[in-house]
Amino acid sequence: MANIQENLHYSKDHEWVEVNGDVATIGITDYAQHALGDVVYVELPTVGDTLESHEAFGSVESVKAVSEIFTPIAGEVVEVNDGLNDTPEAVNSDPYGAAWMIKIKMKNQGEADAMLSAAEYEEYLSANG
Amino acid sequence: MSIKKVTSHPTQNEELIFDRSQIGRVGYRLPKLDVEETNLDEILPAELRRDDDLEGVPEVSEVDVIRHFTRMSTWNYSIDLGMYPLGSCTMKYNSRLNEKVARIAGFANLHPLAPEREAQGALELIYNLQEDLAEITGLPGVSLQPAAGAHGEMTGVMLIRAFLDKRDGEKSKERRVMLIPDSAHGTNPASAHLAGFTVKTIRSTDEGLTDMEHLKTLCGEGGIAGLMLTNPNTVGLFETNIQQICDEIHQAGGLVYMDGANMNALVGVARPGDFGVDVIHLNLHKTFSTPHGGGGPGSGPCCCTAELEPFLPTPRVVKDAENYRLDFNRPESIGRVKAFFGNFGMMVRALAYIQTHGAEGLREATEAAVLNARYVGHHLTESYDKPFESDSMHEVIFSHKKQSRKGVHTLDIAKRLIDYGFHPMTIYFPLIVEGAMLIEPTESVGRADLDAFIDAMKSIAAEAVETPELVIGAPHTTRIGRLDEATAARKPVLRWKPDMEATAKSA
Numbered sequence: 001m002a003n004i005q006e007n008l009h010y011s012k013d014h015e016w017v018e019v020n021g022d023v024a025t026i027g028i029t030d031y032a033q034h035a036l037g038d039v040v041y042v043e044l045p046t047v048g049d050t051l052e053s054h055e056a057f058g059s060v061e062s063v064k065a066v067s068e069i070f071t072p073i074a075g076e077v078v079e080v081n082d083g084l085n086d087t088p089e090a091v092n093s094d095p096y097g098a099a100w101m102i103k104i105k106m107k108n109q110g111e112a113d114a115m116l117s118a119a120e121y122e123e124y125l126s127a128n129g
Numbered sequence: 130m131s132i133k134k135v136t137s138h139p140t141q142n143e144e145l146i147f148d149r150s151q152i153g154r155v156g157y158r159l160p161k162l163d164v165e166e167t168n169l170d171e172i173l174p175a176e177l178r179r180d181d182d183l184e185g186v187p188e189v190s191e192v193d194v195i196r197h198f199t200r201m202s203t204w205n206y207s208i209d210l211g212m213y214p215l216g217s218c219t220m221k222y223n224s225r226l227n228e229k230v231a232r233i234a235g236f237a238n239l240h241p242l243a244p245e246r247e248a249q250g251a252l253e254l255i256y257n258l259q260e261d262l263a264e265i266t267g268l269p270g271v272s273l274q275p276a277a278g279a280h281g282e283m284t285g286v287m288l289i290r291a292f293l294d295k296r297d298g299e300k301s302k303e304r305r306v307m308l309i310p311d312s313a314h315g316t317n318p319a320s321a322h323l324a325g326f327t328v329k330t331i332r333s334t335d336e337g338l339t340d341m342e343h344l345k346t347l348c349g350e351g352g353i354a355g356l357m358l359t360n361p362n363t364v365g366l367f368e369t370n371i372q373q374i375c376d377e378i379h380q381a382g383g384l385v386y387m388d389g390a391n392m393n394a395l396v397g398v399a400r401p402g403d404f405g406v407d408v409i410h411l412n413l414h415k416t417f418s419t420p421h422g423g424g425g426p427g428s429g430p431c432c433c434t435a436e437l438e439p440f441l442p443t444p445r446v447v448k449d450a451e452n453y454r455l456d457f458n459r460p461e462s463i464g465r466v467k468a469f470f471g472n473f474g475m476m477v478r479a480l481a482y483i484q485t486h487g488a489e490g491l492r493e494a495t496e497a498a499v500l501n502a503r504y505v506g507h508h509l510t511e512s513y514d515k516p517f518e519s520d521s522m523h524e525v526i527f528s529h530k531k532q533s534r535k536g537v538h539t540l541d542i543a544k545r546l547i548d549y550g551f552h553p554m555t556i557y558f559p560l561i562v563e564g565a566m567l568i569e570p571t572e573s574v575g576r577a578d579l580d581a582f583i584d585a586m587k588s589i590a591a592e593a594v595e596t597p598e599l600v601i602g603a604p605h606t607t608r609i610g611r612l613d614e615a616t617a618a619r620k621p622v623l624r625w626k627p628d629m630e631a632t633a634k635s636a
């Protein structure tokens with residue numbers, strides 16, 4: 001069973017969001033990393049890019065396929081995790097920690113609240129996973 | 130179950146050519162210079178000269194080189210060695226006759242800059258192949274320039290772009306959306322992007338076909354430049370609504386590009402031009418049997434409607450009375466897409482293939498390709514999950530759903546197939562089927578070989594239940610076992626370097 005962390009917000013595209021003030025940290029879930037398989041490359045945007053909600057902000061390449069990653073939240077990219085350039089495997093080993101991908105200054109704080117809770121995401125996975 | 134092995138060779142391993150190097154060993158002796166010797170320093174500036182005395186370049190004799198590469202060539206798996214059921218790739222047999230014809234001196238040794246009057250035979254061959262491909266696709270404008278499938282795609286969408294720019298003028302800028310199904314080849318969105326379009330993805334239905342409602346919704350959003358569609362699609366199903374799909378796109382003001390990767394299911398039976406398709410690329414190296422995947426260069430002709438014909442790459446090969454000539458006077462052309470006229474040797478082979486078969490034979494080949502895929506599909510439905518119920522066309526798709534519960538995944542099944550002497554099928558494509566296995570036997574395979582393949586697949590399905598570790602650890606009969614693909618991709622070592630061994634030891 002995929003690991004799901006409390007206190008995070010989840011999207012149906014298998015991204016997680018952690019909110020701190022007006023900054024949202026975004027990554028992909030344990031379920032997503034498991035479905036992708038061994039991740040070999042992560043492509044991320046640059047600081048200062050503005051993103052619309054549901055826009056693709058980068059891609060994750062695994063030994064099986066390349067998948068786009070979508071931001072559930074609109075805003076401006078204020079930080080990206082450059083460490084993933086050298087250690088893409090962190091997406092597999094620590095998806096909720098070392099493998100956070102970008103931090104966004106949120107345009108609309110309500111967007112995170114509209115996402116799935118941990119319990120709702122778990123329910124969504126058991127229905128669709 | 131006894132495992133059949135395709136090749137065996139006394140040498141189980143082979144050193145790198147660099148490791149065979151011996152200082153001072155050469156495979157040549159140059160004659161004495163019959164002109165005055167010139168000092169290189171005087172004629173070449175320092176920055177253009179090597180100053181490392183060719184350090185690291187292997188010093189070997191001719192026989193060292195020949196044996197090294199010949200030994201390794203015997204480790205290869207090729208279409209001449211066995212079945213190659215790589216879905217969406219049409220790995221069909223290239224007959225020796227095609228090779229013989231391509232080696233006729235007049236074709237093989239013709240210089241690409243030979244004047245028209247001395248190249249009439251080659252021009253006639255190009256012209257005749259264009260005519261045949263026009264008849265096969267139902268699309269009269271043909272360019273043989275593109276060198277591969279994705280190149281043909283790129284040419285195709287550039288024709289669409291040129292057509293829209295002419296038709297709509299400034300307003301063409303508002304028409305930049307290319308619709309592409311979620312099951313498409315990855316090259317489709319790449320070609321669209323390169324030609325200046327943005328991509329919107331059309332969903333597939335649970336039956337594996339284009340979702341018509343979603344298509345209509347996206348058309349309603351406006352800005353439609355066109356659609357890129359593979360038919361049969363990449364799950365091996367014929368898009369039964371193809372005519373309606375083309376109508377929708379045309380009503381929205383766009384054009385329809387068809388990816389011809391799967392034409393082996395249609396040749397001699399159905400014509401894209403008759404469906405309403407505006408432009409298509411063909412892969413001579415798939416559908417028309419020319420060598421594929423390391424065996425030779427590709428060839429991706431682009432075929433289009435009369436409406437798009439003025440935009441085709443220059444020069445065009447045309448016929449005036451009894452003479453063939455190159456027509457450069459095409460003011461609306463997108464220009465040249467390849468040096469000279471494309472990969473001419475492939476055109477010789479493709480025309481040989483077409484003429485050997487004739488119209489009847491081409492149709493029979495298509496029927497046999499579809500029948501073979503359905504035969505495999507029928508015999509493997511009990512062992513493997515078949516995500517779509519409809520009868521397949523020339524390729525059939527399965528998933529690992531029945532095996533994954535036991536921890537055996539698509540990659541493991543593919544690797545185990547190597548132990549049974551087969552090249553694996555296409556895996557993890559298309560992305561809309563989780564753990565996809567896409568099998569395309571082609572018409573080149575007889576029933577006995579199909580049965581052997583089916584037996585191997587059934588045997589692997591049984592192993593996945595009884596001895597899953599055997600499948601997960603495969604391959605077991607190759608010189609090198611399961612490769613660590615993740616590390617290879619994360620930390621690629623792309624070439625040998627003189628200090629490599631020292632680095633490896635210290636690491």
